[in-house]
């Protein structure tokens with residue numbers, strides 16, 4: 001029987017060649033071929049899909065732009081991929097309420113641009129912001145460089161529209177920063193990676209657009225010198241809007257194979273620091289910063305103009321893509337540790353002899369630990385190395401993922417290493433919200 005026959009308000013893709021790209025995202029994980037890919041154009045399609053999935057026992061895998069790095073949107077056995085890129089809806093900005101409503105299909109770059117057109121700012125900025133969809137960022141609770149000052153996506157979502165297992169669209173939350181009538185159920189959907197239902201839209205909180213930026217390159221000879229700096233800065237009353245870094249191996253790759261801007265990057269290792277508060281380019285501010293940083297800031301460079309700032313950020317944002325092009329079999333993890341324990345983390349990594357190179361969001365302790373030779377490593381040994389890495393992060397009060405989520409890639413490790421009470425609670429919530437296990441089966445838990 002054709003489980004998708006006559007599906008209303010939808011485009012259905014079944015050709016095997018056309019299904020192929022939907023077997024993967026931007027992680028190292030490949031899924032099986034889905035039964036089909038459905039692009040819904042209206043609520044009737046989703047309502048009917050949910051009804052048939054419960055009846056026929058197949059799963060529904062939500063997909064945004066497919067830029068995820070945890071295999072969250074790749075198909076598992078007997079599933080239909082639900083590609084929400086054509087989900088309809090207008091974007092509306094309400095400057096009086098400092099908020100914006102957008103459909104899940106909106107690209108994050110368009111959400112940010114719509115806010116900016118009103119002199120407002122939507123801070124979440126995963127480095128994929130030009131290509132990822134708002135729905136994907138909500139479902140993964142995406143981070144990015146700005147999370148170090150502004151927090152993650154969950155801190156900016158006021159309300160969510162979601163279609164749940166009853167086949168109906170519900171709104172959780174209101175367009176106000178104050179809402180305290182019971183627990184915030186929308187927060188449960190943020191970061192849920194599609195296992196509780198489809199997120200179809202959201203009202204997002206905005207803030208006035210920063211207009212002054214001090215973008216600094218901080219090259220160092222001994223890259224370990226960088227590890228104390230986040231703690232020193234925050235402890236000293238400075239709050240950078242971004243604090244990123246490249247270890248020597250990543251910097252060498254960028255210099256040798258990156259665009260022109262990358263070839264000019266100074267130092268043996270490098271941090272990119274940005275401040276965006278009013279007055280951050282003034283002499284007293286920068287002098288105070290230099291005093292606090294001390295001798296480590298000797299080679300500090302300040303971006304002279306907007307073009308230079310943009311060039312620096314373009315290099316940072318293409319780092320993951322460049323490393324993947326150069327090392328297609330690499331595995332990239334995104335553990336997080338409290339910033340006060342960065343030094344212990346790297347000492348532990350050395351002891352474990354894991355052949356890792358690292359870059360990422362130093363300012364919030366979220367590190368992209370890359371195993372560039374993973375493709376040539378024996379799979380059992382690779383598994384051991386990853387488990388050792390996760391255990392190390394957990395032993396320091398950290399987590400398996402700072403921003404990419406669990407998906408399929410980290411599911412086994414998550415189940416093995418988490419507090420059993422946390423897993424029991426998650427199972428209970430999943431059972432209550434999705435008793436037929438139709439939403440993204442086999443992911444996270």
Ligand SMILES: Cc1cc2nc3c(=O)[nH]c(=O)nc-3n(C[C@H](O)[C@H](O)[C@H](O)COP(=O)(O)OP(=O)(O)OC[C@H]3O[C@@H](n4cnc5c(N)ncnc54)[C@H](O)[C@@H]3O)c2cc1C
Nearest residue numbers: 064065066067068072126127128133135136137143194199
């Ligand atoms: C070059 C590059 C840089 C990146 N940098 C960052 C970064 O700095 N910070 C960061 O956090 N991430 C980063 N990512 C990862 C990724 O871009 C983010 O996780 C992004 O939020 C995923 O959005 P997407 O639309 O592509 O989602 P997808 O990959 O399509 O899906 C991701 C997950 O969300 C679920 N999902 C998607 N849409 C919906 C929906 N509407 N309803 C319910 N569930 C849904 C999927 O089932 C899946 O589990 C990067 C990726 C790349 C390729």
